[in-house]
Amino acid sequence: MHFRIRGLPAEPFAEWFTLDDDALAARRAMRVVADLAHGYPCRISLTDAEPGQTVILLNYEHQPAHSPYHSHYAIYIREGEQQYDEQDAVPDQLRRRLLSVRGFDQQHLLRDADVVQGTALENVIERLFADEHVAYLHIHMARPGCYAARVDRI
Numbered sequence: 198m199h200f201r202i203r204g205l206p207a208e209p210f211a212e213w214f215t216l217d218d219d220a221l222a223a224r225r226a227m228r229v230v231a232d233l234a235h236g237y238p239c240r241i242s243l244t245d246a247e248p249g250q251t252v253i254l255l256n257y258e259h260q261p262a263h264s265p266y267h268s269h270y271a272i273y274i275r276e277g278e279q280q281y282d283e284q285d286a287v288p289d290q291l292r293r294r295l296l297s298v299r300g301f302d303q304q305h306l307l308r309d310a311d312v313v314q315g316t317a318l319e320n321v322i323e324r325l326f327a328d329e330h331v332a333y334l335h336i337h338m339a340r341p342g343c344y345a346a347r348v349d350r351i
Contacts, residue, residue, distance in 0.1 A: 297336070
């Protein structure tokens, strides 16, 4: 089964990097300097910030659908990144983590979900997409619960 994993598009976030700390705080966001490797995953590029790099922590509506599963949560973004958009490939950022994978139907209702080590993500993608009613998947970092990426069938 073929699939496509996408990070968030960079363009809607460009403005965030022009804001000062007070303006970020007014939007319930903040500038953070990464202090450890693999602790600050950028949701645009699906890469991890290196120690010393600056990221913005903000609240993002990752499930905007009009359904009971409407949801938003905190994510990190890094300036100057390009959207991850690859077919049949899993980025290292996801491979390194324990993931929660959630399958939604066309009405944006949860059909199925699983927790998996990122090294076995393809198996869960294949299993969830075996249900013809599953239209797309959301991947979350299992421990903190934050949104990571979207997966579509190809």
